[in-house]
Amino acid sequence: DGGITQSPKYLFRKEGQNVTLSCEQNLNHDAMYWYRQDPGQGLRLIYYSQIVNDFQKGDIAEGYSVSREKKESFPLTVTSAQKNPTAFYLCASSMRSGRGETQYFGPGTRLLVL
Amino acid sequence: AQSVTQLDSQVPVFEEAPVELRCNYSSSVSVYLFWYVQYPNQGLQLLLKYLSGSTLVKGINGFEAEFNKSQTSFHLRKPSVHISDTAEYFCAVSERVTGGGNKLTFGTGTQLKVEL
Numbered sequence: 001d002g003g004i005t006q007s008p009k010y011l012f013r014k015e016g017q018n019v020t021l022s023c024e025q026n027l028n029h030d031a032m033y034w035y036r037q038d039p040g041q042g043l044r045l046i047y048y049s050q051i052v053n054d055f056q057k058g059d060i061a062e063g064y065s066v067s068r069e070k071k072e073s074f075p076l077t078v079t080s081a082q083k084n085p086t087a088f089y090l091c092a093s094s095m096r097s098g099r100g101e102t103q104y105f106g107p108g109t110r111l112l113v114l
Numbered sequence: 115a116q117s118v119t120q121l122d123s124q125v126p127v128f129e130e131a132p133v134e135l136r137c138n139y140s141s142s143v144s145v146y147l148f149w150y151v152q153y154p155n156q157g158l159q160l161l162l163k164y165l166s167g168s169t170l171v172k173g174i175n176g177f178e179a180e181f182n183k184s185q186t187s188f189h190l191r192k193p194s195v196h197i198s199d200t201a202e203y204f205c206a207v208s209e210r211v212t213g214g215g216n217k218l219t220f221g222t223g224t225q226l227k228v229e230l
Contacts, residue, residue, distance in 0.1 A: 105157035
C-alpha cells in the first residue's frame with residue numbers, strides 16, 4: 001500500500017533533549033511538509049522541501065530542524081530551543097509543490113514533554 | 115499573506131439533518147481552496163478542492179462545496195449527515211511562499227458533532 005508513515009505515534013521529551021520524528025513516504029512524491037497542530041489553532045507550517053537536498057523554513061521554524069537526504073524521507077528534529085514542543089505533528093507530501101497539488105497526510109506523532 | 119476564517123468552532127447537528135460549515139478566505143487574486151477532514155488522533159484526508167471551473171465542487175462521502183468569489187466564501191455542505199461524519203473539518207487556501215513552492219494555510223477548524 002502506498003502512503004505516508006510517521007513514527008513513533010507518541011513521543012516523550014525530557015527538558016533539554018532533542019528528539020527526532022520520522023516521516024517516510026512511498027508515493028514517489030517530490031514535495032514534503034511538516035505541520036504542527038495545536039488545539040484551536042489549526043495547522044501551521046514548520047518546514048517544507050520541494051526536492052531532495054533542499055528545504056525551506058515555514059511560518060514557525062524556530063526550534064526545529066530537518067533534513068532531506070532521500071526522496072522518501074523527511075525527518076524533523078525538535079531541539080531543546082523549542083520551549084513549547086507539546087503538540088500533534090503531521091507530515092504531508094505532494095507530487096510536486098504546485099498550488100493545486102493535493103497534500104497527503106500521515107497519521108501524526110503526538111509529542112509530550114515530561 | 116492569505117488567511118482563512120472558519121467562524122464556527124463547533125457545529126452540533128442531528129443525524130440525517132443537513133449541515134453547512136462556513137469558510138471565508140482573504141484574497142483578491144485567484145485562489146485554490148481545499149477542505150480536509152480529520153478524525154480523532156488521525157491525519158487529514160482530502161474531502162474536495164476547488165482549482166477553477168464549476169463553482170460547485172463535489173467531494174467524497176457526499177460532501178460538496180460552493181466557491182463564491184463575490185463573498186470570498188467556500189462553504190462545505192452535506193444534505194444529510196451520518197454519525198460517522200463526526201470529525202474536525204479544515205478549510206485551507208494554497209499560496210506561494212518565498213523560495214518557490216506553495217503551502218497550505220489552514221483555518222482553525224470546525225468540530226462537527228452529529229447526534230442521534
